[in-house]
Amino acid sequence: xxxxxxxxxxxxxxxxxxxxxxxxxxxxxxxxxxxxxxxxxxxxxxxxxxxxxxxxxxxxxxxxxxxxxxxxxxxxxxxxxxxxxxxxxxxxxxxxxxxxxxxxxxxxxxxxxxxxxxxxxxxxxxxxxxxxxxxxxxxxxxxxxxxxxxxxxxxxxxxxxxxxxxxxxxxxxxxxxxxxxxxxxxxxxxxxxxxxxxxxxxxxxxxxxxxxxxxxxxxxxxxxxxxxxxxxxxxxxxxxxxxxxxxxxxxxxxxxxxxxxxxxxxxxxxxxxxxxxxxxxxxxxxxxxxxxxxxxxxxxxxxxxxxxxxxxx
Amino acid sequence: xxxxxxxxxxxxxxxxxxxxxxxxxxxxxxxxxxxxxxxxxxxxxxxxxxxxxxxxxxxxxxxxxxxxxxxxxxxxxxxxxxxxxxxxxxxxxxxxxxxxxxxxxxxxxxxxxxxxxxxxxxxxxxxxxxxxxxxxxxxxxxxxxxxxxxxxxxxxxxxxxxxxxxxxxxxxxxxxxxxxxxxxxxxxxxxxxxxxxxxxxxxxxxxxxxxxxxxxxxxxxxxxxxxxxxxxxxxxxxxxxxxxxxxxxxxxxxxxxxxxxxxxxxxxxxxxxxxxxxxxxxxxxxxxxxxxxxxxxxxxxxxxxxxxxxxxxxxxxxxxxxxxxxxxxxxxxxxxxxxxxxxxxxxxxxxxxxxxxxxxxxxxxxxxxxxxxxxxxxxxxxxxxx
Ligand SMILES: Cc1ncc(C[n+]2csc(CCOP(=O)(O)OP(=O)(O)O)c2C)c(N)n1
Ligand code: SF4
Numbered sequence: 001x002x003x004x005x006x007x008x009x010x011x012x013x014x015x016x017x018x019x020x021x022x023x024x025x026x027x028x029x030x031x032x033x034x035x036x037x038x039x040x041x042x043x044x045x046x047x048x049x050x051x052x053x054x055x056x057x058x059x060x061x062x063x064x065x066x067x068x069x070x071x072x073x074x075x076x077x078x079x080x081x082x083x084x085x086x087x088x089x090x091x092x093x094x095x096x097x098x099x100x101x102x103x104x105x106x107x108x109x110x111x112x113x114x115x116x117x118x119x120x121x122x123x124x125x126x127x128x129x130x131x132x133x134x135x136x137x138x139x140x141x142x143x144x145x146x147x148x149x150x151x152x153x154x155x156x157x158x159x160x161x162x163x164x165x166x167x168x169x170x171x172x173x174x175x176x177x178x179x180x181x182x183x184x185x186x187x188x189x190x191x192x193x194x195x196x197x198x199x200x201x202x203x204x205x206x207x208x209x210x211x212x213x214x215x216x217x218x219x220x221x222x223x224x225x226x227x228x229x230x231x232x233x234x235x236x237x238x239x240x241x242x243x244x245x246x247x248x249x250x251x252x253x254x255x256x257x258x259x260x261x262x263x264x265x266x267x268x269x270x271x272x273x274x275x276x277x278x279x280x281x282x283x284x285x286x287x288x289x290x291x292x293x294x295x296x297x298x299x300x301x302x303x304x305x306x307x308x309x310x311x312x313x
Numbered sequence: 314x315x316x317x318x319x320x321x322x323x324x325x326x327x328x329x330x331x332x333x334x335x336x337x338x339x340x341x342x343x344x345x346x347x348x349x350x351x352x353x354x355x356x357x358x359x360x361x362x363x364x365x366x367x368x369x370x371x372x373x374x375x376x377x378x379x380x381x382x383x384x385x386x387x388x389x390x391x392x393x394x395x396x397x398x399x400x401x402x403x404x405x406x407x408x409x410x411x412x413x414x415x416x417x418x419x420x421x422x423x424x425x426x427x428x429x430x431x432x433x434x435x436x437x438x439x440x441x442x443x444x445x446x447x448x449x450x451x452x453x454x455x456x457x458x459x460x461x462x463x464x465x466x467x468x469x470x471x472x473x474x475x476x477x478x479x480x481x482x483x484x485x486x487x488x489x490x491x492x493x494x495x496x497x498x499x500x501x502x503x504x505x506x507x508x509x510x511x512x513x514x515x516x517x518x519x520x521x522x523x524x525x526x527x528x529x530x531x532x533x534x535x536x537x538x539x540x541x542x543x544x545x546x547x548x549x550x551x552x553x554x555x556x557x558x559x560x561x562x563x564x565x566x567x568x569x570x571x572x573x574x575x576x577x578x579x580x581x582x583x584x585x586x587x588x589x590x591x592x593x594x595x596x597x598x599x600x601x602x603x604x605x606x607x608x609x610x611x612x613x614x615x616x617x618x619x620x621x622x623x624x625x626x627x628x629x630x631x632x633x634x635x636x637x638x639x640x641x642x643x644x645x646x647x648x649x650x651x652x653x654x655x656x657x658x659x660x661x662x663x664x665x666x667x668x669x670x671x672x673x674x675x676x677x678x679x680x681x682x683x684x685x686x687x688x689x690x691x692x693x694x695x696x697x698x699x
Contacts, residue, residue: 040515041515042512042515052524055522055523055524056526057526057529062520064515065518066512066519067383067512067520067521069379069380069406073372073373073376076368076372076377076380077376079366079368079376079377080378080380080381081380083366084385084386085384085513087335087362088335088384088386091335094513096515098513116369116372116376123368
């Protein structure tokens with residue numbers, strides 16, 4: 001594993017000058033991922049905050065080949081790029097060993113982009129798909145997605161006098177992806193750059209499709225002070241809402257802080273710490289919603305226990 | 314090369330085999346499926362070394378072609394009807410990225426009610442997406458247009474995607490004899506693919522598909538429009554070269570007995586062939602009739618059409634599609650060509666053949682008869698049971 005100092009000497013693949021909000025975690029995640037390989041990479045980006053903010057013509061923050069085609073098809077687009085690479089290599093027109101990565105929001109992964117992602121994984125293209133999971137459609141103004149936490153208030157599942165925010169739990173896309181039995185899938189968090197980069201590096205070298213789901217705090221959509229983004233991602237892990245783990249060729253392994261919590265070496269913080277840190281859950285602080293808070297806690301516990309069980313096999 | 318027998322889909326697949334494209338994205342839909350099946354045989358037998366990607370949908374097939382073409386690969390696919398409609402969003406993106414993707418469309422009606430047979434509603438739905446659209450009359454043309462499509466798409470003055478349209482079942486499934494070009498001559502004619510600004514050239518990184526604000530979007534669309542204008546001279550140049558190679562002469566439109574005709578029917582695709590037979594019959598009876606086949610539909614050959622229709626008494630434009638609440642798309646193009654050139658033959662619209670309704674010689678004679686008698690309405694629904 002390389003040190004931070006060594007990393008700072010690496011070429012900058014995503015430059016400054018983009019138009020993401022102050023405190024946005026998405027460029028942090030992307031930079032960490034792009035530090036995980038020294039091979040030439042081609043990036044395919046789904047429509048969303050990250051794409052519109054880094055590519056406004058005639059400027060670009062990209063120092064690597066980059067393509068955005070639409071919201072739902074970043075995995076299909078990279079399938080095409082990677083197929084071109086395979087055939088041109090076979091025909092001797094390309095010599096270099098190259099890598100392919102998708103960056104997509106949770107909307108572009110869990111919802112509209114899921115079919116293309118599933119198809120591309122099933123076909124076995126060699127690419128790393130990175131979901132920058134900010135738990136809502138942020139680019140269009142904080143609407144609910146299949147990744148939005150139960151009880152969160154968004155502009156399409158607002159907390160009102162009758163309904164306290166989103167009614168459903170998010171789907172567990174990392175497990176759904178793992179069920180494709182691809183070489184590698186993992187969850188990561190930008191606060192633990194070492195864990196994230198190691199996982200991205202494994203994903204790049206998996207020899208087939210790989211998936212990385214990264215919790216990506218959004219100060220706009222989550223309603224917290226933009227200086228606290230990294231703290232927020234850490235809190236997600238400490239509450240076990242966002243366990244760090246990997247599915248590596250059939251083996252489940254809990255990693256980093258999550259591993260320490262699982263081993264009893266670190267504290268598992270209550271979900272209330274998470275809920276009270278963000279404006280999107282403000283309404284849940286009213287004691288009349290205590291049953292809902294308990295439900296969220298119970299769901300975190302159930303999933304956490306299940307993960308521990310999986311990792312013991 | 315000697316004549317062989319094949320249907321239109323097999324002929325297109327043969328052209329692809331001879332070209333050996335880098336990437337082929339495939340998803341089955343009638344009446345196109347034979348193409349991707351036949352091509353998969355070539356792949357399985359090692360007759361081509363194409364990367365053959367069986368996608369999970371047409372939306373992804375077009376996305377794969379976009380990724381592959383941007384990466385620097387010669388890319389092909391085929392679809393029809395619902396599949397083309399499912400690609401709609403990506404058609405615009407392929408064209409705006411100026412990617413020379415070639416796609417065969419086996420023209421088929423759109424739902425509902427679901428119907429698998431020929432009409433042009435799929436192609437017309439994608440009319441304004443920025444693709445060049447070429448229509449074939451028969452198997453020979455399906456094959457020849459396929460070869461020429463690559464040259465037009467990849468021409469440096471064009472660099473736009475091309476749709477090779479064939480009438481579903483009529484051209485795609487009817488077995489006809491046709492004359493293919495020799496393998497090595499195809500290779501020479503189509504040439505080695507030289508991609509422009511490929512993504513895989515990582516030492517010179519390029520961005521495809523960035524975000525445009527109002528200060529640039531319009532200019533980018535303007536550049537696309539200018540590239541479309543270049544298609545007409547490029548088509549002629551490519552067709553002339555093709556004629557030298559094969560002796561088969563193709564132009565933007567094909568005129569049949571038009572010069573001295575008083576009554577002319579205009580159509581696209583297989584119907585143009587039937588119209589020629591009708592014209593032959595009616596000429597024998599002394600009627601001064603002719604027909605025009607529009608081969609290149611986008612960009613539309615306004616000048617050529619107007620010139621061909623000068624001095625005619627009446628013109629019937631045949632649309633194999635309904636534009637609900639409006640006249641047919643071919644009709645409105647033909648009429649604006651006439652208007653701009655200040656020629657005013659009585660011009661009427663015939664909607665016909667929807668959902669694969671058979672249109673034979675006798676059916677089409679009605680069109681000329683009504684034109685001559687002056688009984689045709691502005692919009693006529695040929696052969697509809699009322
Ligand atoms: C087919 C289609 N539907 C809807 C949109 C509008 N749209 C653009 S980005 C976006 C949300 C993006 O959300 P997500 O993928 O979670 O990324 P984020 O912006 O949150 O990073 C939506 C709904 C679109 N571009 N295309
Ligand atoms: S809205 Fe959220 S995800 Fe989008 S740029 Fe701002 S902080 Fe980042």
